[in-house]
Amino acid sequence: xxxxxxxxxxxxxxxxxxxxxxxxxxxxxxxxxxxxxxxxxxxxxxxxxxxxxxxxxxxxxxxxxxxxxxxxxxxxxxxxxxxxxxxxxxxxxxxxxxxxxxxxxxxxxxxxxxxxxxxxxxxxxxxxxxxxxxxxxxxxxxxxxxxxxxxxxxxxxxxxxxxxxxxxxxxxxxxxxxxxxxxxxxxxxxxxxxxxxxxxxxxxxxxxxxxxxxxxxxxxxxxxxxxxxxxxxxxxxxxxxxxxxxxxxxxxxxxxxxxxxxxxxxxxxxxxxxxxxxxxxxxxxxxxxxxxx
Numbered sequence: 001x002x003x004x005x006x007x008x009x010x011x012x013x014x015x016x017x018x019x020x021x022x023x024x025x026x027x028x029x030x031x032x033x034x035x036x037x038x039x040x041x042x043x044x045x046x047x048x049x050x051x052x053x054x055x056x057x058x059x060x061x062x063x064x065x066x067x068x069x070x071x072x073x074x075x076x077x078x079x080x081x082x083x084x085x086x087x088x089x090x091x092x093x094x095x096x097x098x099x100x101x102x103x104x105x106x107x108x109x110x111x112x113x114x115x116x117x118x119x120x121x122x123x124x125x126x127x128x129x130x131x132x133x134x135x136x137x138x139x140x141x142x143x144x145x146x147x148x149x150x151x152x153x154x155x156x157x158x159x160x161x162x163x164x165x166x167x168x169x170x171x172x173x174x175x176x177x178x179x180x181x182x183x184x185x186x187x188x189x190x191x192x193x194x195x196x197x198x199x200x201x202x203x204x205x206x207x208x209x210x211x212x213x214x215x216x217x218x219x220x221x222x223x224x225x226x227x228x229x230x231x232x233x234x235x236x237x238x239x240x241x242x243x244x245x246x247x248x249x250x251x252x253x254x255x256x257x258x259x260x261x262x263x264x265x266x267x268x269x270x271x272x273x274x275x276x277x278x279x280x281x282x283x284x285x286x287x288x289x290x291x292x293x
Contacts, residue, residue, distance in 0.1 A: 033066050036073030040066065107265050114264040117257060124252050128245050135243040140195040140214070144233040146202065148184040151228055160230055164219040189234055192244050202229050214238075 030042040045062060083090070128135075147163065149156070155177075162174035178185050186201045199210055203224035213220060214236050222229045237244055276282045 033070055035070040036077035038073050040069050110268045111261050111264050114267070115257070115260045119253050119256050123256060124249055125245065127252050127256060128248060132242040135248055137237055137239050137241055137243050139239050141192040141237040141244065141247075142195050142198050142214070142233050143189050143192055143235040144198060144231060145189055146186040146198070146229060146231040147178060148186075148201075148227050148229050149178075149181065151223065151226065153181070153228070156228060160219050160221070163230055163232060192235075192237065192247060198231075198233075202231060203227075 031039050032042055032045055033040040045065065048065065049058065049061060080087075145163075147159070149159070153159070159174065159177060162170045162177070165171065165174075177183070188198060195210075195214070202222050204210060204222075214233060217232070217234060219230050219232045222231070273282065
């Protein structure tokens with residue numbers, strides 16, 4: 001930086017630190033840096049500098065920001081020289097990108113105005129029923145429950161009986177016993193889990209097959225060197241069967257939203273076209289003779 005630039009930067013630091021008055025010769029048009037044929041003015045720095053910074057932090061910020069600005073201008077100048085022959089292509093790409101952003105913003109405007117984002121359970125279930133064939137499992141899912149307890153527990157038979165009972169009172173007894181004795185209960189009855197995840201809570205081997213366990217809905221048992229495990233598989237969905245609706249709700253909501261969004265965009269496009277044609281703002285000509293269609 002030259003002497004005048006350093007003075008300008010120092011003055012900006014003072015301004016950021018709380019001093020509002022600047023010398024007249026250090027007004028907003030004071031040049032802080034020049035590079036690549038462009039100038040960085042004091043007011044440009046003032047507009048990007050965070051407020052409330054300490055003087056030391058302000059000085060560091062200004063130094064880094066000016067350095068980055070200079071490097072950017074130099075790279076832009078170098079790019080202009082090297083790729084001058086591609087300028088038309090770059091301008092075209094920039095314009096296409098600008099147009100795409102504007103159209104996307106317009107589409108979103110009408111989507112926000114017209115699209116109802118509320119989907120009832122009936123909407124979701126209807127779509128699921130009509131498209132089950134599009135959603136197939138690639139692995140087995142289960143619902144069930146596992147309880148782990150010490151090998152010295154004397155009422156293991158009673159625990160197993162309570163676990164397998166459909167009676168609400170006995171289920172409460174089962175829950176109370178597990179809580180009282182601090183047994184580990186892994187309960188997956190209210191959600192589907194991968195069968196491999198379910199098995200990971202049991203003393204199983206990765207190399208072994210446990211498909212035979214899926215055939216029973218009763219209480220089954222395993223043990224290792226320290227504990228007993230009772231487990232019960234209530235529901236099974238095998239690979240190739242439809243994915244359960246519970247796992248698809250977020251996906252179906254997104255599909256339904258995309259459908260409504262597409263319909264809203266098509267509707268306003270048709271209305272815009274019809275209105276513009278009626279007002280004489282649209283003319284379509286045949287390529288060969290230049291006559292209107």
